[in-house]
Amino acid sequence: MKSRTLKIILIILTVVLSFACFLGYPLYNWYRKTYDATFTILVFTVQSPMKGANLGVVKGAIKSCIPGGFLWLLFMAVFFYVLHKKPEGKISTYLSCFAPAVCGIGLIVLLILANKTLEFTDYIKFRYSETYFIEEHYVEPDVSKIKAKDKPRNLIYIYMESVETAYASEDVGGRQPDVNYIPNLTEIADENISFSNTDKLGGFYNCAHTGWTSAALFSTQSGVPFMTPVGGGGIWENFGALITIGDILADKGFKQEFICGSDAEFGGRRALFSTHGDAKIMDYPAAVDAGYVDEDHYVWWGFEDFMLYDIAQQELEELASGDQPFNLTLLTVDTHDDGGYICELCTDDYPVQIANVISCADRQVAEFVEWCSEQSWYDDTVIVIQGDHPARTKYLLEGIPANERTTYNCFINTVFDKSGVSFSNRAFVAMDMMPTVLTAIGFEVPGDRLGLGTDLFSDTQTLTEEYGFDYIDSELEKHSQWFLDNIVWGDMSE
Numbered sequence: 001m002k003s004r005t006l007k008i009i010l011i012i013l014t015v016v017l018s019f020a021c022f023l024g025y026p027l028y029n030w031y032r033k034t035y036d037a038t039f040t041i042l043v044f045t046v047q048s049p050m051k052g053a054n055l056g057v058v059k060g061a062i063k064s065c066i067p068g069g070f071l072w073l074l075f076m077a078v079f080f081y082v083l084h085k086k087p088e089g090k091i092s093t094y095l096s097c098f099a100p101a102v103c104g105i106g107l108i109v110l111l112i113l114a115n116k117t118l119e120f121t122d123y124i125k126f127r128y129s130e131t132y133f134i135e136e137h138y139v140e141p142d143v144s145k146i147k148a149k150d151k152p153r154n155l156i157y158i159y160m161e162s163v164e165t166a167y168a169s170e171d172v173g174g175r176q177p178d179v180n181y182i183p184n185l186t187e188i189a190d191e192n193i194s195f196s197n198t199d200k201l202g203g204f205y206n207c208a209h210t211g212w213t214s215a216a217l218f219s220t221q222s223g224v225p226f227m228t229p230v231g232g233g234g235i236w237e238n239f240g241a242l243i244t245i246g247d248i249l250a251d252k253g254f255k256q257e258f259i260c261g262s263d264a265e266f267g268g269r270r271a272l273f274s275t276h277g278d279a280k281i282m283d284y285p286a287a288v289d290a291g292y293v294d295e296d297h298y299v300w301w302g303f304e305d306f307m308l309y310d311i312a313q314q315e316l317e318e319l320a321s322g323d324q325p326f327n328l329t330l331l332t333v334d335t336h337d338d339g340g341y342i343c344e345l346c347t348d349d350y351p352v353q354i355a356n357v358i359s360c361a362d363r364q365v366a367e368f369v370e371w372c373s374e375q376s377w378y379d380d381t382v383i384v385i386q387g388d389h390p391a392r393t394k395y396l397l398e399g400i401p402a403n404e405r406t407t408y409n410c411f412i413n414t415v416f417d418k419s420g421v422s423f424s425n426r427a428f429v430a431m432d433m434m435p436t437v438l439t440a441i442g443f444e445v446p447g448d449r450l451g452l453g454t455d456l457f458s459d460t461q462t463l464t465e466e467y468g469f470d471y472i473d474s475e476l477e478k479h480s481q482w483f484l485d486n487i488v489w490g491d492m493s494e
Contacts, residue, residue: 223451246277
C-alpha cells in the first residue's frame with residue numbers, strides 16, 4: 001500500500017515538474033531574447049492597475065509556450081503508455097523514480113537561469129536591506145520658495161516611450177555601427193541643450209526604481225524613485241506627501257493637461273497627474289468621448305502617436321488661448337516593447353521592425369516641434385523631450401551593457417543660453433530632471449536640489465556625480481522605511 005502511494009506521488013511530481021520544464025524553458029527563452037526587465041518591474045506590473053494594458057505581451061508569451069506544450073503532451077503520452085503497459089515491471093519502476101528526479105533537476109537549472117535574467121534573489125536581498133541614503137539627502141520641495149524672477153514660460157513635456165541614445169550611430173555618440181535611427185532627435189539635441197554623459201550625444205543613467213514607464217514618469221516629476229510598498233494595487237492611493245512638478249505649477253497658476261494614447265488607468269498614470277496638479281487627462285477613453293478618435297478605432301495600446309500629436313495641437317490651441325500659463329505633458333506609445341507598432345506613417349527602410357518604428361517616431365516628434373515653432377506662443381514656451389527609460393526590447397541593442405545605455409533628453413527654448421551651460425560629461429539620473437525642468441522654464445530652485453534631484457543648469461554636483469552611479473543604484477534598490485513613512489504614507493497637510 002505504501003509502495004503504491006509513493007508511486008502515485010512520484011507520478012504526480014512527474015506531471016507537475018515536467019509541465020513546468022516543458023513550458024518554462026521556451027517561455028524563459030522567449031523572455032530572455034525579447035525583454036530586458038527585472039523582477040522589480042514584474043512585481044510592480046502585477047500590483048498596478050492593469051486596465052488598458054496591451055495584451056500583445058500575453059499573446060507572445062502564450063505563443064512561445066505552444067511548442068513546449070505539445071512536447072509535454074507527447075512526453076505524458078509516452079510516460080503513461082509505459083506505466084500502463086508495464087505497471088509492475090522494472091522499466092515502470094525506474095521511470096516513475098527517475099522521471100521526477102530528472103524533471104526536478106531541469107526545473108532547478110531553469111530557476112538558476114531565470115534568476116540570472118530576472119534577478120529575483122537580488123530583489124529579495126534588497127527588500128530586506130535597509131538604506132538611509134534617501135532620508136540623509138532628500139530635500140523637501142518648499143513650493144512657497146520656488147519662485148520665478150520674471151514670468152515663467154509654458155511647458156510642453158514630451159516623454160518618448162523607450163527612446164534611448166543607443167539608437168543613434170556611433171559617430172554621434174550612439175551604439176549603431178552604420179545607421180542613425182534618430183537623426184532628427186540628434187540634430188535637435190545638437191542645436192539646443194541636451195545633457196550628456198559624454199562629449200557627444202548622451203543622456204541619463206537608469207537607476208533603480210526609475211526604469212519602466214510609470215516609475216520614469218514618477219521619478220522625473222517628483223525627484224524621488226518609485227519605491228512602492230509590497231502589496232496590492234492600491235499604491236496610488238498613497239503618496240500624500242509627494243510634491244511633483246504638477247503640484248508646483250498648479251500653485252503657480254498653470255493650467256495642466258496629460259495626453260497619452262492608451263488608458264491612463266494603466267500603471268496609475270491618471271492618479272499621478274490628476275492627484276498632483278489636477279491635470280486634465282486626455283487618454284484613449286477621453287479622446288473617444290471628445291470625438292478625437294472613433295469609438296471603433298483601437299490599435300496597439302489605444303491610438304497611434306500621429307493621432308496623439310494631432311490631438312496635442314488642437315488642445316494646445318485651447319490652452320494657449322487662455323490667460324494662464326500651461327503645462328502639457330505627452331506620452332508616446334508606438335515605440336513600446338517587442339518591436340513597436342507600425343503605423344500608416346512608417347516606412348519600410350530597415351529589415352528590423354523596431355528600426356522603422358523608431359525612425360518614424362523620430363520624424364513625428366521633429367514635425368511636431370517644427371509645428372510648435374510656427375505658433376504665436378512658441379517664444380514663451382519650453383519644450384522638453386526625453387525618453388521615459390531605456391528600451392526593454394533587445395532588438396538592435398543586444399550586447400550593449402546596461403550601464404552604457406542612456407536615456408535621451410533635450411531642452412528647447414529655455415531661459416538659458418547654450419554657451420553658459422555645462423551639459424557634457426555629466427553623470428545624472430531621471431530624478432535630476434525635476435529641478436532641471438523647473439529651472440528651464442524660469443523658476444529658481446533654492447539650493448539647486450529638490451527630492452534627490454539636482455538642477456543640471458547649476459554648478460552643483462548631482463548625487464550621482466558625488467557618490468557614483470553604482471553606489472546610488474545599489475542604495476536605491478534597498479528598502480527605506482523612512483521613504484514609506486514620510487513619502488508613501490505621509491500627508492502633505494501635516
